[in-house]
Amino acid sequence: MNLTSLLERWYQKVPFPFFLLKWLLISLPIGVLVGIAAAIFLWALHFATDWREGHLWIVALLPLGGFFVGLAYHYYGKEVEAGNNLIIDQIHSPKKIIRFRMAPMVLLGTVMTHLFGGSAGREGTAIQIGASISDQFTKWLKLSKRDRRIVLIAGMAAGFGAVFGTPLAGAIFGMEVFLLGKMRYDAIIPAFLAAAFGDFVCRYVSHEYLYIHHSVYNVTGDPNHIIPIDHILYAVIAGVCFGLAARLFARLTHWWGGVLRERVKYPPFRPLLGGALVAGLFGILYFGVGEDIGTRYMGLGLPTIKAAFTTQLAPYDWAGKLLFTALTLGAAYKGGEVTPLFFIGAALGNALSMILPLDMELLAAMGFVGVFAGAANTPLACAVMGLELFGTNYGVYIAIGCVVSFMFSGHAGIYSSQVIGMSKH
Amino acid sequence: MNLTSLLERWYQKVPFPFFLLKWLLISLPIGVLVGIAAAIFLWALHFATDWREGHLWIVALLPLGGFFVGLAYHYYGKEVEAGNNLIIDQIHSPKKIIRFRMAPMVLLGTVMTHLFGGSAGREGTAIQIGASISDQFTKWLKLSKRDRRIVLIAGMAAGFGAVFGTPLAGAIFGMEVFLLGKMRYDAIIPAFLAAAFGDFVCRYVSHEYLYIHHSVYNVTGDPNHIIPIDHILYAVIAGVCFGLAARLFARLTHWWGGVLRERVKYPPFRPLLGGALVAGLFGILYFGVGEDIGTRYMGLGLPTIKAAFTTQLAPYDWAGKLLFTALTLGAAYKGGEVTPLFFIGAALGNALSMILPLDMELLAAMGFVGVFAGAANTPLACAVMGLELFGTNYGVYIAIGCVVSFMFSGHAGIYSSQVIGMSKH
Structure with a gap:
């Protein structure tokens, strides 16, 4: 009996180790790449916010900034413009691999919004960076439709977990966001692993190389408090x-x-x-x-x-x-x-x-x-x-x-x- | 227009407040009753464990103790013997109200197990106390099948949350346990409310009247630790x-x-x-x-x-x-x-x-x-x-x-x- 058929037989009998190993090997690079991208994103936001606060006249240019980002999306980003909704759609009915350009476009577009003083956030950007990076693995590894769903969820989990420094919330968010009122567990291992890896890499890169930190909120409370x-x-x-x-x-x-x-x-x-x-x-x-x-x-x-x-x-x-x-x-x-x-x-x-x-x-x-x-x-x-x-x-x-x-x-x-x-x- | 038809029209337009009020009014007594029962259960366990440790000869009577509990279930408890599985079955295909006797029988039976030195736990008992108490509300309030499912989940959540002093885990456990690999959110409000009420009442009764406390585990960790x-x-x-x-x-x-x-x-x-x-x-x-x-x-x-x-x-x-x-x-x-x-x-x-x-x-x-x-x-x-x-x-x-x-x-x-x-x- 050769090695392939031996592995095949093992896989039939005990699929768990293979499943775990496969998703470890996929979640790790997703987490690392998304974590690095998230750190760069956080640094760029930090820089844009600082700069704007010192040069408030730039807010007068907000319409122009928005116009140029709009132009870029109109001519180069039609396919990725739907953003978060595109990702959710692809999880529900997988059709076309999300183009990688979604990541740099949304990153730059978001930094522009903040540089010019628009009021916006980060999670959409984090999710889009995560999903568009992770979906490239679908192409490289020729994943099935079911696996692609999982990869997209893992990418979202990694992006969310990394940007906010909350990996557990990131993992659950990835599993929870596309379906209102229900949660399916098929992506539970990849989501938690990718979010943990993404959070680690983002923290490491942010602290060691970019010198920025996640916000910390001082909430104390009394551990022995009984809630009436x-x-x-x-x-x-x-x-x-x-x-x-x-x-x-x-x-x-x-x-x-x-x-x-x-x-x-x-x-x-x-x-x-x-x-x-x-x-x-x-x-x-x-x-x-x-x-x-x-x-x-x-x-x-x-x-x-x-x-x-x-x-x-x-x-x-x-x-x-x-x-x-x-x-x-x-x-x-x-x-x-x-x-x-x-x-x-x-x-x-x-x-x-x-x-x-x-x-x-x-x-x-x-x-x-x-x-x-x-x-x-x-x-x-x-x-x-x-x-x-x-x-x-x-x-x-x-x-x-x-x-x-x-x-x-x-x-x-x-x-x-x-x-x-x-x-x- | 009279008051009933006015309320009816409101309910059609904005059902949320009615839904919330209804489940607040149902979750509160469930939480209170289950919390009291859980406190009594914890106190009885405490007493049984203490007594056994001072009178180890009682372990020789474990077979007899089990025999008598077995007799009681054989002649008076056939309908409630399936325990946790009965509750899970009723959530999936509601048939017959769980008899209230499940609560005292499983409480006493579990205390017997511990008094005579068997190796067992508490959550099955907590869940059965919770579900059999909460299912009585199905009868009193003439609830629909769908509402009965929710009531059972809330009862389990309250029992679990109260006995372990972990209301959030109790609520999620109630929603998670009956279906492997999926979670539905229809019971999310009643589960969290009943668990919070149950935990509060159990803590209050335990501390103020029974002088017992939940176990506390000293786990520290470093809050600034980055996980490699x-x-x-x-x-x-x-x-x-x-x-x-x-x-x-x-x-x-x-x-x-x-x-x-x-x-x-x-x-x-x-x-x-x-x-x-x-x-x-x-x-x-x-x-x-x-x-x-x-x-x-x-x-x-x-x-x-x-x-x-x-x-x-x-x-x-x-x-x-x-x-x-x-x-x-x-x-x-x-x-x-x-x-x-x-x-x-x-x-x-x-x-x-x-x-x-x-x-x-x-x-x-x-x-x-x-x-x-x-x-x-x-x-x-x-x-x-x-x-x-x-x-x-x-x-x-x-x-x-x-x-x-x-x-x-x-x-x-x-x-x-x-x-x-x-x-x-």
């Missing part, structure tokens, strides 16, 4: 608010995108127009109300997110960020939704601490992941992200905030290609 | 070992149960025979080898579980516990599998620390939840339980241990009614 029943009810009320904010955000973004698509026929003009509106609003706030509030709703908004845990923000800050982000992303600027959703949620939680008798840091933490849970319809990934970022002392509050928000955000989230696997009620 | 790639590979190797141990445990328990069912026609004689074997083995170890090792594999084994995090155990301890537990549970003694699985896993992790270059406390923590993840086919619940019990510093290792163990444990876990929703490979 009335607090659980307050957490439910907060969850309802987060879910409604998520619904408002998704609706406003979709509505504004629809208006622009209907009224403006030439696609690159849409970000031109949308960018003019964002830049104009910025100008009105900056010169008319105050420099601080003018800059507060641009870019990622990390300083305000951090502040939401410790100081009382303005009660309308969540709405301001929601408006700026919906206007930016609805006009087809590149970037993710999630960091603005962190902002909206943390600021909304901060505002709710004026009404609800829960700690400010707790409500900020709940909102941080809660609005995202509702908007993306990924309650478990967000609950686990809450544990990864804020520790376990507040775990019950955070999880209840996420699942209630998920229930109240409706069936149309930020990813319109998401398939409804089960009605929410 | 080779460590991820060691975690994979450990996960393979945990999965194989889980497979061995499930097979041995099923095999021994099958032998007894085939050879011994009168059911109450089965625990009589099985108990005689366990008591005999105990006697041989206790008088022949050493008093310490004789008592080590009885009951829950909490002291050894705690020791696994800090001191080197004997490398065969996991196998000893596995054997004693399979013999006890295969012979139809009442009790759960999970605490012995914690023991088997923590001791196996402890033993692996002699070979693998990972910390002992880390490997013990990984095994604690990892073997359980494989045996129950609930990788996400176990990963989250690991976060709840051991904090997030080791989260990636723990999650990888759980998912790899899940992959290697095969399709036949400890719950034979579990439906395979998706093949593992």
Whole structure:
């Protein structure tokens, strides 16, 4: 008996080791490549944000920046323009390998958005980098349709886990995002491995070579705290608010995108127009109300997110960020939704601490992941992200905030290609 | 327009608030009642364990104790004897309300097992208490089939969350356990709420009235630790070992149960025979080898579980516990599998620390939840339980241990009614 047929017989009898080895060998390079790309992305964002803060006049050029990115996508990126939705579509009905150019285009496009002061996030970019890199393995390794699904999920998991430094949330997000109300476990090993590898490589490259770090949020809580029943009810009320904010955000973004698509026929003009509106609003706030509030709703908004845990923000800050982000992303600027959703949620939680008798840091933490849970319809990934970022002392509050928000955000989230696997009620 | 038709119209337009309110009102009493029952159960276990440790001669009566519990189930408990599997069956194809007597019978039966020195756990009991209490609401509230499924899941979540003090793991366990390889979200709100309520009430009653506490495990880890790639590979190797141990445990328990069912026609004689074997083995170890090792594999084994995090155990301890537990549970003694699985896993992790270059406390923590993840086919619940019990510093290792163990444990876990929703490979 030769070696091949011996292996064949082994594989028939005990397929597990082969399955594990195969996915280890595929997840490792995916994790390494996506982790490196994520580190470069984070560094570029850091650089773009710093530069903008020192040269605020560049916001006046936001419409032009959007126009050029729109031109690039119109002429070179039609196939990859659908972004996150394209990936979700391919998971549901695999057709065509995602072109590698999605990764550099979305990376550069997102950096442009942030350099010129649009309000956007990172997760869409991370997912697109992850999926377009990982899908190249489909081609090289001639993978089956089923394996391609798994590879795409692993790529998304690696991208998400690496960019936010939350590998467990990344893995669950990859498994959870494409199907609303159901989760399938066929990608569980590749998703967790790729996310772990991606997170390690991104951290290593960021710390050792690029000198940047993930944001750390100081949330303490009391480990011996027993959560009384009335607090659980307050957490439910907060969850309802987060879910409604998520619904408002998704609706406003979709509505504004629809208006622009209907009224403006030439696609690159849409970000031109949308960018003019964002830049104009910025100008009105900056010169008319105050420099601080003018800059507060641009870019990622990390300083305000951090502040939401410790100081009382303005009660309308969540709405301001929601408006700026919906206007930016609805006009087809590149970037993710999630960091603005962190902002909206943390600021909304901060505002709710004026009404609800829960700690400010707790409500900020709940909102941080809660609005995202509702908007993306990924309650478990967000609950686990809450544990990864804020520790376990507040775990019950955070999880209840996420699942209630998920229930109240409706069936149309930020990813319109998401398939409804089960009605929410 | 009268009030009913107004409410009807609201419900048609915005069903979410009604859904939330309904399940809040149902989850709250479920959580309270299950939490109280869980506290009484934990107190009784504590008492039984203490008493046995002071009166070891009672182990000689283990066969008789098992015989009487067997008699009680044979004549009064036929309908509830299938235990966990009955609940899982009812979730898949709802037929008959689970009788309330399941709760007191399994509670007393499990306390008997522990009083007489059998090796068993708590989660089966917790789940059965939870589901049989919650299913009474099906009757009282005349719930639909779909709502009954949700009520059963919420009851299991509350029982599991309360007994182990891990509400998030309890909620996910309830959603995860009945279907292998898939998760549906229709019970997500009731599961999290009931688990949170159950955990709170159980903690409150335990601390304030019964003066007992959940076990706390000292696992520290370094929050700034970046997990290198080779460590991820060691975690994979450990996960393979945990999965194989889980497979061995499930097979041995099923095999021994099958032998007894085939050879011994009168059911109450089965625990009589099985108990005689366990008591005999105990006697041989206790008088022949050493008093310490004789008592080590009885009951829950909490002291050894705690020791696994800090001191080197004997490398065969996991196998000893596995054997004693399979013999006890295969012979139809009442009790759960999970605490012995914690023991088997923590001791196996402890033993692996002699070979693998990972910390002992880390490997013990990984095994604690990892073997359980494989045996129950609930990788996400176990990963989250690991976060709840051991904090997030080791989260990636723990999650990888759980998912790899899940992959290697095969399709036949400890719950034979579990439906395979998706093949593992």
